[in-house]
Amino acid sequence: MEIFKTDKIYDFMGKRLAFLGFSSILVIASIVLLFTKGLTFGIDFAGGTIIQVKYEQVAPINQIRDTLKQTKYANSSITKFGSDEEVVIRITGSSSDLVNDIGDEMHKILASTGNFEIRRVDMVGAKVGGELREKGIMALSLSLIVILIYLSFRFEWRFALASVFALIHDITIAMGAISLFSIEVNLDILAAILTLLGYSLNDTIIVFDRIREGIQTSKANELAEMINESVSKTLSRTTLTSLTTVFVVATLYFFGGEILNGFSFTLLVGIIIGTYSSIFVAATFLVQLKFSVDDFRAKDAEKLKRQREKEKIRAMYEQGTV
Known part of the structure; x- marks a missing residue:
């Protein structure tokens, strides 16, 4: 099923400054809310x-x-x-x-x-609640650090930074919505935030995989053009996946009862923001970080050359010529 035609290229990067501006407004508003109104800690964290x-x-x-x-x-x-x-x-x-x-x-x-x-x-007890709050913040911080390291190995450090910036963007806006609607922050909300990290990261990695594939196969030299191509090709998949998840989480929110409201609300906001950032924000950060297509291709070619040399030596060894 295709919502968007895969052969049509949308000019996402041509409007990247508008997307960055909109995201900046949301992030700043969320930070202001967190510092002024703050979070309503539930029994789990406040005791x-x-x-x-x-x-x-x-x-x-x-x-x-x-x-x-x-x-x-x-x-x-x-x-x-x-x-x-x-x-x-x-x-x-x-x-x-x-x-x-x-x-x-x-x-x-x-x-x-x-x-x-x-x-x-x-x-x-208040002491136990404080310890849970500290461990929750630690779990969130460690998750971001591990993600940064993993993506640095899988892609390239600029891809890793762009992904982490997008995740921080998603978490900040989700926390701002929690503050705005006075949702009680407890272990369920922490679980929802960690779930959002995985969900948003998965979407971003799929987009970045397609961008990397485009850099390797495309004849174009402009990063913005390749990003437009790659994001356009994954647009239907990303939208369908997100809509399916939103329907499930919305059902939980409206029919799951009081106990699931905070959890499902956080997921609902996070999925919408995570989908938006995967399409419009993550790749924009890649452009802002001055990612070089030529350098990436040169490193990729060098890596391929070393791999071929290893295969040649191995073949010679197996044939008894080394």
């Missing part, structure tokens, strides 16, 4: 308690809020969880209360709100 409550009737959320306002849990967050009968109470921050049986205490506090049962109590 605290999650209490899942199931009522026999529709959960009286307003009454629960009013009741908790009269206690030390006045700053708790109460949200519907899956069905109208279930709610989740999130008590952020640390806790001296973690040593008490908070489930029994909450049962007494909410006794006047109706018949219910406490289905789950999850507690994370």
Whole structure:
């Protein structure tokens, strides 16, 4: 199935400054949001308690809020969880209360709100939450470093830098969207971000593979012309793959329930931005980094020459002439 004709060449590089300008606006806006509004860390990273409550009737959320306002849990967050009968109470921050049986205490506090049962109590200390946050940042940083090293060996250092710049672009915008919509950052969000790294990198590598192939086979000498050719040929594949993934993730977002909303929202934003960067941004960084087609071809020819010499020596050795 072809959405775009493979024999038609689109002039992506002719509009690269416009794409870079648009991306710069998104990245700067995301950074401003992260520094001003910040991220809303969930229980996993900030420490605290999650209490899942199931009522026999529709959960009286307003009454629960009013009741908790009269206690030390006045700053708790109460949200519907899956069905109208279930709610989740999130008590952020640390806790001296973690040593008490908070489930029994909450049962007494909410006794006047109706018949219910406490289905789950999850507690994370502030120290543990801080350690998880540090390890999450470390995992993200190590992923980018390993990707940079891997791509330097597989392609060329400019390809590697362009890929990492595109990944940072994707992550920054995704984090900006998380901040803008006040999505609670927990281990699920971290998993979504790491998933986006792999997804976006896969798309970028496919485009770069085609660009490298174009450099080796094309008679043209202009990098921009080869990039236009290569990206145009992979356009249908990239679009179809992304649309298929978006449909699945959108289904998770709309029908997966409260527990999957943050995860699926992050993936949805990331896939859209990752697809955009693979087509319009990654190759643009390659041009901005002054990648030389002539130097690449010279190195490739030298590598091929050494390989042929090795094969010739091996053949002579097998024939007993060496």
